[in-house]
Amino acid sequence: MSEHAAPHSASVNPEDVARFNRLGDLWWDKTGKMGILHDINPIRVTYIRDHVRRFLRGDMTALNESPERPLEGVRIADIGCGGGILSESLAELGAQVTGVDPAPNNIAVASRHAEKMGLAIDYRNVTAEALAETGEQFDAVAALEVIEHVEGPSDFVAMLSRLVRPGGLLFLATIDRTMKSYVFAILGAEYVLGWVPKGTHDHDKFIRPDELSGWVRKAGMREIDRAGMSFQPLTRSWRKSHDTDVNYLMAARKDR
Numbered sequence: 001m002s003e004h005a006a007p008h009s010a011s012v013n014p015e016d017v018a019r020f021n022r023l024g025d026l027w028w029d030k031t032g033k034m035g036i037l038h039d040i041n042p043i044r045v046t047y048i049r050d051h052v053r054r055f056l057r058g059d060m061t062a063l064n065e066s067p068e069r070p071l072e073g074v075r076i077a078d079i080g081c082g083g084g085i086l087s088e089s090l091a092e093l094g095a096q097v098t099g100v101d102p103a104p105n106n107i108a109v110a111s112r113h114a115e116k117m118g119l120a121i122d123y124r125n126v127t128a129e130a131l132a133e134t135g136e137q138f139d140a141v142a143a144l145e146v147i148e149h150v151e152g153p154s155d156f157v158a159m160l161s162r163l164v165r166p167g168g169l170l171f172l173a174t175i176d177r178t179m180k181s182y183v184f185a186i187l188g189a190e191y192v193l194g195w196v197p198k199g200t201h202d203h204d205k206f207i208r209p210d211e212l213s214g215w216v217r218k219a220g221m222r223e224i225d226r227a228g229m230s231f232q233p234l235t236r237s238w239r240k241s242h243d244t245d246v247n248y249l250m251a252a253r254k255d256r
């Protein structure tokens with residue numbers, strides 16, 4: 001596997017991307033250090049599915065009523081796709097997924113896994129900037145658990161907006177910059193419980209929901225929803241909530 005992260009671009013923090021580049025098979029180990037992404041994935045996928053069906057049904061003829069493939073024909077870009085956890089779930093629902101990540105090994109892991117699962121996903125080892133430069137646009141763009149790892153997050157949102165077609169949707173997920181997130185997402189998840197590799201997160205790079213909403217607005221889009229993802233200690237499970245103090249999702253729409 002390659003030690004080097006691929007093409008440099010303004011949003012890429014080389015050390016951070018190199019750390020993700022080394023994860024290899026851990027991406028698909030549901031009980032390992034990336035397990036939390038598998039645990040929250042059903043909430044993220046349902047969130048995307050429901051917003052796409054609610055907001056894009058009117059202008060997409062291919063968006064049929066099939067309960068098994070509710071995203072049939074929807075073009076979605078998964079930015080910072082890692083090992084493909086989100087990309088695969090969206091493809092299973094019928095979406096035409098393009099997954100990009102600057103770490104070459106992530107794309108290698110994602111491509112191998114998708115092939116094993118019989119899923120056709122267009123994985124590319126390019127930066128999000130390089131994808132935006134092609135002028136391609138998507139019905140929906142998702143950058144989940146990515147923006148807290150990039151350089152210049154407000155510019156990153158502006159660049160993501162360029163990838164969304166008029167009337168299309170942008171989905172973001174990140175962590176709020178609160179005392180609670182310091183306790184849960186850093187001390188708890190990295191140091192006490194060991195859910196996530198130590199050093200994965202820098203509290204200063206966490207983002208307040210209103211800050212994110214402002215960047216979205218500046219990028220010519222409009223926030224349409226935000227929701228929390230909360231861990232329930234009693235049932236040891238995650239659920240969608242109104243508490244955005246730690247992990248949260250945001251959906252935005254580009255005007256036509």
Ligand SMILES: C[S@@+](CC[C@H](N)C(=O)[O-])C[C@H]1O[C@@H](n2cnc3c(N)ncnc32)[C@H](O)[C@@H]1O
Binds near residue numbers: 085128
């Ligand atoms: C925490 S992982 C999330 C992976 C995936 N989005 C998921 O939720 O399953 C963060 C990912 O963002 C990627 N990444 C970091 N900086 C990036 C950038 N500037 N542009 C695109 N992806 C980036 C990393 O390589 C890594 O795969």
